[in-house]
Amino acid sequence: MREIGHFIGGKLVPGSSGRSGNVHNPATGEVSAKVALASAAEVHKAVQVAAEAFPGWAATPPLLRARILFKFKALIEAHHDELGKIITSEHGKIFEDAKGSVTRGLEVVEFACGIPHLLRGDFTENVGRGIDSWSVRQPLGVCAGITPFNFPAMVPMWMFPMAIACGNTFILKPSEKDPSTSMRLAELAREAGLPDGVLNVVNGDKEAVDAILNDPTIQAVSFVGSTAVGEYIYRTGCASGKRVQALCGAKNHMIVMPDADLDMAADALMGAAYGSAGERCMAVSVAVTVGKAGDALMKKLEPKVRALKVGPGLDPESEMGPLVTREHYEKVRGYVDLGVKEGAKLVVDGRDLKLQGYEKGYFLGGCLFDEVKPSMRIYKEEIFGPVLSVVRANDFDSALQLVNDHEYGNGAAIFTRDGDAARAFAQGVKAGMVGVNVPIPVPMAFHSFGGWKRSLFGDRNAYGTEAVGFYTKLKTTTARWPTGIRAGAEFVMPTMR
Numbered sequence: 001m002r003e004i005g006h007f008i009g010g011k012l013v014p015g016s017s018g019r020s021g022n023v024h025n026p027a028t029g030e031v032s033a034k035v036a037l038a039s040a041a042e043v044h045k046a047v048q049v050a051a052e053a054f055p056g057w058a059a060t061p062p063l064l065r066a067r068i069l070f071k072f073k074a075l076i077e078a079h080h081d082e083l084g085k086i087i088t089s090e091h092g093k094i095f096e097d098a099k100g101s102v103t104r105g106l107e108v109v110e111f112a113c114g115i116p117h118l119l120r121g122d123f124t125e126n127v128g129r130g131i132d133s134w135s136v137r138q139p140l141g142v143c144a145g146i147t148p149f150n151f152p153a154m155v156p157m158w159m160f161p162m163a164i165a166c167g168n169t170f171i172l173k174p175s176e177k178d179p180s181t182s183m184r185l186a187e188l189a190r191e192a193g194l195p196d197g198v199l200n201v202v203n204g205d206k207e208a209v210d211a212i213l214n215d216p217t218i219q220a221v222s223f224v225g226s227t228a229v230g231e232y233i234y235r236t237g238c239a240s241g242k243r244v245q246a247l248c249g250a251k252n253h254m255i256v257m258p259d260a261d262l263d264m265a266a267d268a269l270m271g272a273a274y275g276s277a278g279e280r281c282m283a284v285s286v287a288v289t290v291g292k293a294g295d296a297l298m299k300k301l302e303p304k305v306r307a308l309k310v311g312p313g314l315d316p317e318s319e320m321g322p323l324v325t326r327e328h329y330e331k332v333r334g335y336v337d338l339g340v341k342e343g344a345k346l347v348v349d350g351r352d353l354k355l356q357g358y359e360k361g362y363f364l365g366g367c368l369f370d371e372v373k374p375s376m377r378i379y380k381e382e383i384f385g386p387v388l389s390v391v392r393a394n395d396f397d398s399a400l401q402l403v404n405d406h407e408y409g410n411g412a413a414i415f416t417r418d419g420d421a422a423r424a425f426a427q428g429v430k431a432g433m434v435g436v437n438v439p440i441p442v443p444m445a446f447h448s449f450g451g452w453k454r455s456l457f458g459d460r461n462a463y464g465t466e467a468v469g470f471y472t473k474l475k476t477t478t479a480r481w482p483t484g485i486r487a488g489a490e491f492v493m494p495t496m497r
Helices: 040-058 062-078 080-091 095-112 154-165 180-191 206-214 227-239 262-278 293-306 326-342 396-405 419-428 464-470
Strands: 002-004 006-008 011-013 020-024 031-036 122-128 131-139 142-146 169-173 199-201 218-224 243-247 252-256 284-290 345-348 367-370 387-393 411-415 433-436 472-480
Touching: 006 040, 006 180, 040 131, 040 142, 040 169, 040 199, 040 206, 062 080, 062 095, 062 154, 062 180, 080 095, 080 180, 095 154, 142 154, 142 206, 154 169, 154 180, 154 218, 154 464, 169 206, 180 199, 206 218, 206 227, 218 227, 227 243, 252 262, 252 396, 262 284, 262 293, 262 387, 262 411, 284 293, 284 396, 293 345, 293 367, 293 387, 326 345, 326 387, 387 396, 396 419, 411 419, 419 433, 464 472
Parallel strands: 002 031, 142 169, 142 218, 169 199, 218 243, 252 284, 252 411, 284 387, 367 387, 411 433
Antiparallel strands: 006 011, 006 199, 020 031, 122 131, 131 472, 345 367
């Protein structure tokens, strides 16, 4: 049985806690590896290593840091397919989707390569007579990232490339469900020339998370995951004096107006609701149809969901793979059962899907509900699976109100040909990421990713210039070089004159 330990100080090290977890192949249900679950002592050791590496790395000119990141970028490109296969083997998503997620992470690495420009400070000459003032951004120290199972390459690359580009050292705690991708990324970073101790990977569960949150050396924590866990991390980390950004749950809505291109809308919903088996924080899980669009859209959507090709992620014919674990499969299936009990109309039922040769895999077919009401739990709660709920609205205003009344505000979209409706939606929707005829409006790396309401705790989004602000602290210096002896002490507030 393959054993996965940790990556600390530039090398692979075995776990020493005596605890481990199983890593499964979701397509077969078989255990593919054992992953070490770190103790608090092991986390502390990794933090000490990162702290020792920090002074030298912080003193490294940003241009030299960028050159290492350029080499790291090239290595990711060279190992693109390898990383995709690792993701598919442990997460289950189809291979092309896995490779696409690597590309979206790579885009952040590309952005981080511009760090010499991004860290340029401000200078003002003569803020007073003979007095100059300038501002610089300096690294925080040891930072940490806690990442989810659904994007084992992309989300870590949202975090550590920007953190280390800014001069910090980093502790990555990936999901214990699919840890191999993060370990491979750390190896590639070392191959690119990253000094030992700058990037460390510690595998673990809640004990490791709590150790990160309570370690006084760690200055900042970035998290992506569920709202319940994210709120805990935010409260605990802030109480320990850390900066925390926690990107959390979602219930992304897509409004379909009567004038929309319904073929485009139906295709968009298929990819956005069932891609990656719905295990995306930007998945569209609610379609809000306005007026006559409801019946017309359902006629197009139902046969597409029934025809969805579900199979192993490495099968080129597959459009959707399995769910990540047996426990998650049971949770999502339980939500489908609940929706039926609540009175929603289950138009397409994927619960009884069986694949020959993969009977022990965690496969659930696409599920489509109609006539879902806002009072139902399947509407209120994040399901994180291949389940799409259709809600009917009489007009645009009531559809927008549905989106804005939900506790989550991660992403939202509208499909319409009406520029006035699109503009009103983009201006009025209470969500952090908005799509107009774009179902999954994930911003590019030179913008920033983040939601509103209970989809985000903290005041900084992920990647982009927001990440530069999160991973650095501002220092402003005001300087005067007197030409003679000063004429005594001043006891009033200094002003520039």
